[in-house]
Amino acid sequence: MRILYFSQDYSPHDFRFLNSLAETEHEIFFLRLENTSRALEKRSVPYKVNQVPWVGGDKPVSWKDYISLANGLRKVVRQIKPDLIHAGPIQRVAFLPALIGFHPLVSMSWGSDLLKETDRNAWMRWNTRFTLAHSDWLVGDCLVVKDKAISLGFDPQRISLFPWGIDLQQFFPQKEQGLKERLGWEHEFVILSLRSWEPVYGVDVVVKAFIKAIQREAHLRLLLLGNGSLAPEIHQLVSANYLEDKVSFGGQIGQDNLPTYYHNSDLYVSASHSDGSSVSLMEALGCGLPVLVSDIPGNREWIELGKTGYLFTDGAADDLAQKMVEVYQQRAGITGMKKNARALAMERADWKKNFQVLLDTYEEVLRGTKSKKI
Numbered sequence: 098m099r100i101l102y103f104s105q106d107y108s109p110h111d112f113r114f115l116n117s118l119a120e121t122e123h124e125i126f127f128l129r130l131e132n133t134s135r136a137l138e139k140r141s142v143p144y145k146v147n148q149v150p151w152v153g154g155d156k157p158v159s160w161k162d163y164i165s166l167a168n169g170l171r172k173v174v175r176q177i178k179p180d181l182i183h184a185g186p187i188q189r190v191a192f193l194p195a196l197i198g199f200h201p202l203v204s205m206s207w208g209s210d211l212l213k214e215t216d217r218n219a220w221m222r223w224n225t226r227f228t229l230a231h232s233d234w235l236v237g238d239c240l241v242v243k244d245k246a247i248s249l250g251f252d253p254q255r256i257s258l259f260p261w262g263i264d265l266q267q268f269f270p271q272k273e274q275g276l277k278e279r280l281g282w283e284h285e286f287v288i289l290s291l292r293s294w295e296p297v298y299g300v301d302v303v304v305k306a307f308i309k310a311i312q313r314e315a316h317l318r319l320l321l322l323g324n325g326s327l328a329p330e331i332h333q334l335v336s337a338n339y340l341e342d343k344v345s346f347g348g349q350i351g352q353d354n355l356p357t358y359y360h361n362s363d364l365y366v367s368a369s370h371s372d373g374s375s376v377s378l379m380e381a382l383g384c385g386l387p388v389l390v391s392d393i394p395g396n397r398e399w400i401e402l403g404k405t406g407y408l409f410t411d412g413a414a415d416d417l418a419q420k421m422v423e424v425y426q427q428r429a430g431i432t433g434m435k436k437n438a439r440a441l442a443m444e445r446a447d448w449k450k451n452f453q454v455l456l457d458t459y460e461e462v463l464r465g466t467k468s469k470k471i
Contacts, residue, residue: 098459101149101179103128105190109352110207110261110376112138117452119145123459126177129154130166130190139351149173167196174199181459185236186210188224195231201466203458204232208373208395209297211237211245225249234462236455238373241394257458260374262448263383270385270439273360280345285318286425289362289386291350291377292369294325299368299391299412301327304334304344306368306417311343313422320362322347359384364424370411372396374446382406383442385435389420399445405437 100123104111107129118125127148132155142148152169153162170193174182184191185205194202215225226249229235235246235256243256277283288307292298300323307319321331321344335344350358359365365381365388372378372395381388382399388406390396400406407424410416424431 098123098181098463099126099177099179100124100459101126101128101173101177101182102146103130103182103184103190103194105130105186106133107138107142109138112140112143113261113448114455115146116143117448119143121456126179128170128173130193131156131158133157147177149177163193163196167193170194170199171197181462183236183459186214187228188214188221191232192224192228195228198231201233201462202231203234203236203462204228205236206238206242206246206373208238208242209371211242211249212373212395213297213371215245215249233466234458236458239395239398241398242373257454259451259454260379260446261376262446262451263376263379263442264449265383265443265447268356268359268380268383268442270435271356271360273357276357276361280318280320282318282345285316286314286364286428287318287320287362288364288366288421289320289322289358289381290366290368291322291347291355291358292367293323294327294331296327297370298325299370300325301330301334302368302412302414302417303366304331305414306421307344308334308338308340309414309418310421311340313418314425317343317421317425319344320347320358321345322350322358324349355380356384359386362386363428364389364421366417366421367391367396368409368412368417369393369396374398379442379446382438383446385439387424387431387434387438389417389424399441401437404434405441406434 115127125146127142127146130153151173153166181201182194182199183203184194186207187204187210191204214221229249229251235251237243237258238260243258247253290300290303292300294300311317359381365386367390369391391411392408393411400408407420409420
């Protein structure tokens with residue numbers, strides 16, 4: 098099978114999909130819509146994956162570029178003759194093969210495309226409906242994505258769901274020395290945040306909550322990884338409250354080094370306002386780390402209160418602060434939660450097992466396409 102994997106940029110998630118696809122018997126081609134300066138994968142495209150040169154892929158794109166991009170995609174299709182195109186996110190990527198009428202098209206939601214972008218304006222609502230109407234199948238990572246697609250008229254029988262999952266041999270429970278000691282925090286309770294510093298991920302809420310929580314519990318510390326457009330506000334909040342010695346800015350961390358940060362933390366926090374099945378949440382669970390996350394549908398699919406984690410009211414810094422304090426005060430009794438977190442990750446977040454769903458979907462789509470042609 099000749100598969101054209103078409104994505105918006107080249108992220109760590111893309112690397113993982115391409116790396117796993119490269120290990121199959123299929124011939125894999127990679128098409129990149131744009132090249133931006135945002136947090137992207139530093140590793141080379143995996144061996145055996147053919148990166149396709151075309152009119153896009155070397156700079157940011159805007160909607161005015163889509164006519165030339167559509168023409169460019171037609172040339173790519175004529176050149177490589179794929180048996181199937183796997184494309185996502187929905188509006189900015191899968192829209193293009195839908196626009197040129199390519200079949201079979203497997204569109205993949207990245208979560209926020211359906212959950213947030215769809216309702217941004219009339220253009221995005223039309224774009225989403227058009228793309229779904231011209232897709233042969235939809236792949237998503239959680240029930241809330243499926244429900245949204247169904248509400249837009251997509252056939253539930255043509256939806257495959259699987260959490261993108263993690264490498265359970267990379268993310269596992271371990272007490273690791275070094276990072277806490279270097280920070281001078283070996284006797285402190287470390288809260289880890291590693292979502293991107295963009296409005297949708299609520300890192301500003303995490304910082305505001307921490308400012309309130311540390312006034313009640315002096316042994317709390319905040320480890321902030323990542324970066325983004327909210328950086329000026331985040332740094333201002335920390336400096337204005339004289340918390341430079343209580344907050345550590347770790348910057349962008351490569352995937353291979355992430356386990357060290359989970360192993361040296363006591364609580365994972367995410368205040369994201371919209372999520373599918375969050376990979377960083379699954380990584381934390383895989384490492385047996387207690388988690389405290391916003392009460393949104395994507396997170397509720399993973400959290401059983403008091404057993405696998407905790408929830409707080411989305412956007413509510415006061416509630417998050419209260420929960421930070423409560424978890425710290427109950428820290429001696431969370432051994433069972435650590436075991437439950439790891440067990441849940443092993444059951445539902447195994448990337449190697451979950452990835453097979455995608456391969457089965459490809460086969461199902463091709464069988465259905467061939468039957469229509471007969």
